[in-house]
Amino acid sequence: MSALVGRPFLKMNGLGNEIVVLDLRGSRIRVQPEEARAIAQAPGSQFDQLMVLHDPRTPGTDAFMRILNTDGSESGACGNGTRCVAWALTRGTDRKDLLLETKAGLLTCRRESDVDFTVDMGAPRLRWDEIPLAEEFRDTTGIELQVGPIDAPVLHTPSVVNMGNPHAIFWVDDVEAHDLARVGSLLEHHPIFPERANISLAQVTSPESLILKVWERGVGLTRACGSAACAAAVAAARKGLTGRKVRVTLPGGDLLIHWRESDGHVLMTGPTELEHEGVFTADLFAGAA
Numbered sequence: 686m687s688a689l690v691g692r693p694f695l696k697m698n699g700l701g702n703e704i705v706v707l708d709l710r711g712s713r714i715r716v717q718p719e720e721a722r723a724i725a726q727a728p729g730s731q732f733d734q735l736m737v738l739h740d741p742r743t744p745g746t747d748a749f750m751r752i753l754n755t756d757g758s759e760s761g762a763c764g765n766g767t768r769c770v771a772w773a774l775t776r777g778t779d780r781k782d783l784l785l786e787t788k789a790g791l792l793t794c795r796r797e798s799d800v801d802f803t804v805d806m807g808a809p810r811l812r813w814d815e816i817p818l819a820e821e822f823r824d825t826t827g828i829e830l831q832v833g834p835i836d837a838p839v840l841h842t843p844s845v846v847n848m849g850n851p852h853a854i855f856w857v858d859d860v861e862a863h864d865l866a867r868v869g870s871l872l873e874h875h876p877i878f879p880e881r882a883n884i885s886l887a888q889v890t891s892p893e894s895l896i897l898k899v900w901e902r903g904v905g906l907t908r909a910c911g912s913a914a915c916a917a918a919v920a921a922a923r924k925g926l927t928g929r930k931v932r933v934t935l936p937g938g939d940l941l942i943h944w945r946e947s948d949g950h951v952l953m954t955g956p957t958e959l960e961h962e963g964v965f966t967a968d969l970f971a972g973a974a
């Protein structure tokens with residue numbers, strides 16, 4: 686029987702990005718990919734990301750977070766999920782600040798209101814081998830990659846950014862004019878991305894605003910992706926399309942992103958919502974394989 690049976694969880698969302706928070710601190714349980722897939726499919730616990738909390742690895746941090754996608758794969762970053770975790774860990778306390786850790790590094794979180802949090806997502810990594818890409822590109826503000834006929838590509842020359850996870854951002858005039866669901870998987874699995882990639886379409890609407898649609902690695906189309914919003918804001922500023930403070934509008938709502946000049950860190954501010962609390966039951970894992 687799965688060690689997760691009887692464990693409580695929180696079903697939350699960050700701007701419509703479906704998040705389940707599972708606190709395993711104080712135990713030695715490690716969620717297996719097939720368990721994550723079973724949880725993702727069960728009514729009441731569907732998620733885009735499962736945020737699993739473990740005991741801190743670094744002194745002074747509040748928890749170590751493992752981030753699992755619906756296909757059971759693991760990521761180093763999830764902006765919307767990190768805000769949800771910050772909500773869960775500060776609930777019922779007067780704490781404002783938290784320090785969390787993922788396999789990609791440390792994240793500081795600050796409570797702005799009952800439901801709004803700012804996460805310091807750290808500094809973006811911009812070199813081709815940090816994304817990572819399968820071959821060298823000196824200029825990661827636009828790499829050679831296209832969808833459609835060679836002489837009239839529909840999508841082309843994406844910017845690439847690593848925000849603790851790999852992102853490719855295609856610049857378009859109108860995000861609604863493209864069917865991201867049709868090309869998302871193809872681009873996510875393109876051989877140029879040895880660790881796959883999160884794929885975004887970005888439309889610049891002013892020097893302070895972007896519209897974004899995201900196909901998430903290991904998930905598919907989602908209503909929001911915090912790390913993609915950070916990656917797109919960084920890429921837009923690098924290309925001179927916007928300043929360093931932008932409002933990013935996703936299907937689920939808006940995130941405020943600030944690529945801070947002083948230390949190069951990216952700050953993301955947005956809401957969280959608790960949908961319900963639940964407990965994992967044995968039948969949920971019956972077919973897990």
Ligand SMILES: N[C@@H](CCC[C@H](N)C(=O)O)C(=O)O
Binds near residue numbers: 702734754762851883
């Ligand atoms: N929804 C997340 C990003 C999730 C991780 C991604 N699917 C990956 O595999 O890198 C966010 O809000 O950042």
